[in-house]
Amino acid sequence: MEGVILFADDHIFEAGRIENALFHKFNNEGNFSILPINNLNNLEKTVTSISTYKALILDWNFERNIEGDEEDGLVISDETPLEFLKSNKVYSLVYVYSQANISQEIKDELQTLYPGKIFFETKNAGNEANIEYDKIIAGINQFDTDNKHLNVPFIWSQAINKSSQEIFSELEHADPNWLKEIYTTAQNDGTEPNTEVISVFHHLLNESIIQNKPLLNAIDADAAEVVIEVGDKEESLAKLYNRIYYTKLKDDAPLMTGDIFKFSEEEYAILFTPECDVNAKKEKALEFLIFNRKQFNDFLENKKKYKKVDFEQVKDKEGKLRDLTKEFNNGIMSHHILPSFPFELNMRNDSALIDFETAFIVKIKADFEGKRSGYKLNSPYIYQLRQRYLAYIGRVGVPAIPHSLRLYNLK
DSSP: OOOEEEEEOTTTTOTTSHHHHHHHHHHHHOSSEEEEEOSHHHHHHHHHHOOOOSEEEEOSOEEEEEOOSSSTTEEEEEEOSHHHHHHSOOOSEEEEEESSOOOHHHHHHHHHHSTTTEEEEEOOTTSOHHHHHHHHHHHHHHHHHHTGGGHHHHHHHHHHHHHHHHHHHHHHHHOTTHHHHHHHHHHHTTSOHHHHHHHHHHHHHHHHHTTOHHHHHHHHHHHTSOOOOOSOHHHHHHHHHHHHHEEEOOTTOOOOTTEEEESSSSEEEEEOSOHHHHHHHTTTEEEEEEEETTHHHHHHHHHHOOOGGGGGGOTTHHHHHHHHHGGGGOOSTTEEEESSOOSSTTOOSOOEEEETTTOEEEEEHHHHTTOEEEEEEOTTHHHHHHHHHHHHHTOOOOOOOOHHHHHHHTO
8 A cells, every 4th residue: 555645633633632642643554645734724725736646534513713812712613624624626535534423414415525535434432443444444445446437536636746846857957947948938929928938838648648658557457447337438538538528618618719719609619729829810800610509410311311309219229329339430521520518517418510611610709709608629629620621621622534544444
């Protein structure tokens, strides 16, 4: 066993307490690196700073101390980590180890937020540290056994941490003003400079971690594991690829190539202007590939004689579906299909069809401002879309050849 454990409890530094004895037990055993945290403010800072940890052992009640002019160190009502757990995405075992009586309503809410990753264990202050230690270790071991698929993200995070340190050291060694140089160069070229700095780091990081042998081995090992059973395989895959293809944008995200716009209930578009021009053009006009929400279903109905709503009445349903799945290969040069398109929240079985013959459009700022749908088409899919469109409009016709010459070359 290895890894970092965060142990957050407001009594962890108090001699004579079970929490303090447990911390020393973890520390002396040496199986894990353990970080003691005695308040929620420090927990928030630690989780923000450390991306890779094996487990979070978490007390539920933290005493809140305030300083006043008359009553210094006045103890007021306890605070709980509920808001911390709701506002942070903790991707590890969360082991709530507390004497507090936590309501079933709160437990249910946290189980929904952290399905299969949060457990509640009663702290027994009357026990020896060894007994409590064994209980916690058994829980961590069982979690590891039941969640072997979490090993890859754990090692992935380690690979990112290691590669980041190496990359930043190399960049600083090359030029201590590396960030400013990249930023100002992009700014002078009219590109959004923050995005360019992040892109440079992203590409360097990618080149580094794809050579990380422990990560490659972990991915191979995970792929060989038994498949985890899920309730609805089709819906599960749709959720997976919806996330891989599209990212939900924050409200203050900069305009980027691939941003999805909604101009009306039926009319959508993808920002097509290359990244290097978006910043310079966004105050005037930008280029889009526009499409109608019904376009894919109309294509199926008109060309393939298929209606989703009539699926149960289709003869040889499986055969028909096998034939239709070929359309997602984008074999028609003028068409580009994007599966599980985010037309609506939590609807993932509707596709977008972009027809290159009619898609390209230029819109002025007044027409596109405030029309972002809140999603973006991710890399590399936005670049695949751009390349296919450019290949379509840049295609060269084959020169005419006499019919007799064709025949002669077939003999």
